[in-house]
Amino acid sequence: MTQRSLRILIIDENAVRAAILEEGLRLANDGEDGGTPEIHHIRDTANLLARISAIDPDVILIDLENPSRDTLEQMFQVSRLARRPVAMFVDKSDSATVQAAIDAGVSAYVVDGLRKERVRSVLDVSISRFHAFDRLQCELQQAKSALEDRKIVEQAKAILMQQRGCSEDDAYVLLRRTAMNQNRKIAELARSLVAAAALLRPGADHD
Amino acid sequence: MTERIIAAFVPLVDCAVLVAAREQGFAAAAGLDLVLVKEPSWASLRDHLCLGHVDCAHALAPLPVALTLGVGQVQVDCVAPFVLGRGGNAVTVSRRLFAEMQAKAPAASFTNPAESGRALAGVVRERAQPLTLAMVFPFSNHNFDLRYWLAAAGVHPDREVRLVAIPPPLMVESLRAGHVDGFCVGEPWNSLAVAHGLGHIVATQSQLFPRAVEKVLALRAAFAERSERIAKLLQALDAAAAWADEPANHATLASYLSRPAYLGLSQEIIAAALGGRVRLGAGTAVHDPDFLFFHRHAANAPREADGLWAYAQMSRWGQLAPSSAAERAAAKVFAPNLYRQSVQHGAAPAAPLPAFDRIEFSSDVRAYLAQFEAHTPFANARSF
Numbered sequence: 001m002t003q004r005s006l007r008i009l010i011i012d013e014n015a016v017r018a019a020i021l022e023e024g025l026r027l028a029n030d031g032e033d034g035g036t037p038e039i040h041h042i043r044d045t046a047n048l049l050a051r052i053s054a055i056d057p058d059v060i061l062i063d064l065e066n067p068s069r070d071t072l073e074q075m076f077q078v079s080r081l082a083r084r085p086v087a088m089f090v091d092k093s094d095s096a097t098v099q100a101a102i103d104a105g106v107s108a109y110v111v112d113g114l115r116k117e118r119v120r121s122v123l124d125v126s127i128s129r130f131h132a133f134d135r136l137q138c139e140l141q142q143a144k145s146a147l148e149d150r151k152i153v154e155q156a157k158a159i160l161m162q163q164r165g166c167s168e169d170d171a172y173v174l175l176r177r178t179a180m181n182q183n184r185k186i187a188e189l190a191r192s193l194v195a196a197a198a199l200l201r202p203g204a205d206h207d
Numbered sequence: 208m209t210e211r212i213i214a215a216f217v218p219l220v221d222c223a224v225l226v227a228a229r230e231q232g233f234a235a236a237a238g239l240d241l242v243l244v245k246e247p248s249w250a251s252l253r254d255h256l257c258l259g260h261v262d263c264a265h266a267l268a269p270l271p272v273a274l275t276l277g278v279g280q281v282q283v284d285c286v287a288p289f290v291l292g293r294g295g296n297a298v299t300v301s302r303r304l305f306a307e308m309q310a311k312a313p314a315a316s317f318t319n320p321a322e323s324g325r326a327l328a329g330v331v332r333e334r335a336q337p338l339t340l341a342m343v344f345p346f347s348n349h350n351f352d353l354r355y356w357l358a359a360a361g362v363h364p365d366r367e368v369r370l371v372a373i374p375p376p377l378m379v380e381s382l383r384a385g386h387v388d389g390f391c392v393g394e395p396w397n398s399l400a401v402a403h404g405l406g407h408i409v410a411t412q413s414q415l416f417p418r419a420v421e422k423v424l425a426l427r428a429a430f431a432e433r434s435e436r437i438a439k440l441l442q443a444l445d446a447a448a449a450w451a452d453e454p455a456n457h458a459t460l461a462s463y464l465s466r467p468a469y470l471g472l473s474q475e476i477i478a479a480a481l482g483g484r485v486r487l488g489a490g491t492a493v494h495d496p497d498f499l500f501f502h503r504h505a506a507n508a509p510r511e512a513d514g515l516w517a518y519a520q521m522s523r524w525g526q527l528a529p530s531s532a533a534e535r536a537a538a539k540v541f542a543p544n545l546y547r548q549s550v551q552h553g554a555a556p557a558a559p560l561p562a563f564d565r566i567e568f569s570s571d572v573r574a575y576l577a578q579f580e581a582h583t584p585f586a587n588a589r590s591f
Contacts, residue, residue: 064251064254065247065251066247066248067247067248067374067376067377068248069248069250069251070248070249070250070343070344070372070373070374071371071372071373071374072250073250073279073280073344073345073372074344074345074370074371074372075371075372077279077345077526078345078365078370086280087250087254087280087281098258099258102254102255102258102260107250107254
């Protein structure tokens with residue numbers, strides 16, 4: 001029997017995560033016995049069953065938190081799909097992978113009869129790519145908050161310079177020393193200072 | 208020493224007992240740190256429960272039965288030692304569908320589920336395109352209530368309408384967008400559809416199956432063996448349920464539930480559901496004290512027959528292959544012993560009441576099911 005290439009369907013509203021996942025799946029599975037996998041991406045869940053039937057996937061990957069999972073499972077329950085996909089943890093022999101998948105926020109529906117190693121390799125890639133996406137999100141968030149911290153410290157310095165008539169450097173030294181003494185972060189102290197200054201401003205109660 | 212117990216829930220008014228146990232201090236008084244985790248879907252709640260990421264869950268009553276029997280996605284032995292709520296679901300149809308039902312049956316009383324069912328059947332028979340009706344999960348009373356009501360009116364739920372599953376928080380939007388013509392869901396989502404002028408309530412669970420078990424506390428059987436923790440939890444829940452059932456506490460309870468960590472919805476709508484003051488739409492309303500309740504009428508005591516009821520519905524609609532082994536396993540899921548051992552002065556289980564069509568449930572499942580005309584055989588549901 002000639003083995004057709006693995007068909008993977010990604011259901012994800014998040015186009016960036018889907019792209020990261022897709023790239024990983026292509027790289028990892030290229031050259032394996034079934035050849036390059038065929039990867040499909042569905043973004044919204046309109047007319048889901050007809051689209052899934054048309055694609056006839058071996059594996060469906062979907063964010064664990066995606067509320068459409070209930071819809072999906074009901075469809076599998078009553079549908080006349082040629083091959084009924086079931087949640088990945090049906091096979092209890094590989095619970096470490098399943099745990100890792102759940103921790104990463106991946107859920108997968110796999111059709112019966114698919115070789116365990118293939119499922120495993122798809123899951124491993126999905127897990128690492130979901131983590132990569134989270135790291136990306138996290139770094140983005142950190143960059144954003146670093147920028148915000150810098151802005152708030154600038155504002156606090158300006159307030160100190162105005163109130164105390166000191167230089168910018170002195171204002172910064174004062175902030176840093178006070179933060180150290182109070183065992184707080186500079187940005188945190190700066191935030192309270194800006195908030196306090198706003199309160200003390202005339203007409204502040206109309207904020 | 209405080210012990211931590213993590214419970215998963217789906218944002219619905221009937222997660223009230225868990226919320227009251229935490230927020231009103233009943234769990235803390237029992238020496239428990241009860242942590243509540245909100246879930247976006249029933250599938251997600253099931254996964255977290257099965258994998259042991261949470262200790263217990265606010266579960267649809269048929270869910271622990273389906274898990275124990277391995278119907279659907281996974282097999283995990285579960286027990287349900289405590290009923291968290293009875294009633295609270297309703298069937299809401301779009302305003303357009305309601306108008307069609309009215310036109311079909313101008314004399315019908317839409318507070319009588321038999322009459323509203325007949326009106327719907329009249330509409331179904333004349334439509335070219337089948338209606339799309341939503342429920343929340345394959346293994347839910349919403350699915351079974353809706354199917355029972357349709358079938359009693361002569362509408363076959365697998366042949367004459369299209370049933371889809373949608374998580375409760377997305378129901379109202381689906382109705383607004385016209386993706387569904389109606390749905391069966393728990394509160395406050397029906398009242399919200401009515402408040403937004405999108406739908407009309409045509410049947411309530413309290414009319415269809417008076418005092419029926421709706422949500423239970425579900426645990427993996429393995430976790431239930433840690434009986435001391437379970438006893439503490441059930442005692443806390445019993446006290447919380449008594450408190451939550453008291454009308455004088457409904458305003459406080461509604462304010463807890465309306466917080467973003469729980470439902471994040473208007474306190475008024477939640478309080479109305481708690482009090483059984485249900486606006487049906489088009490200015491009509493009913494006051495049904497037993498619309499949704501948490502403690503009275505021996506509400507918290509599980510009965511073996513409740514597990515069998517779920518088994519019977521699954522069997523009727525082809526979700527499983529009937530067998531006496533499965534029947535015995537289903538009867539064991541609702542654990543009256545665990546409740547009795549843990550909750551001193553706990554109520555004795557109440558006798559079940561007949562459904563709206565006067566049919567009483569009987570533990571002789573085969574004889575019970577033989578009374579119904581409409582069925583979906585297991586083989587048919589699975590014939591690909």
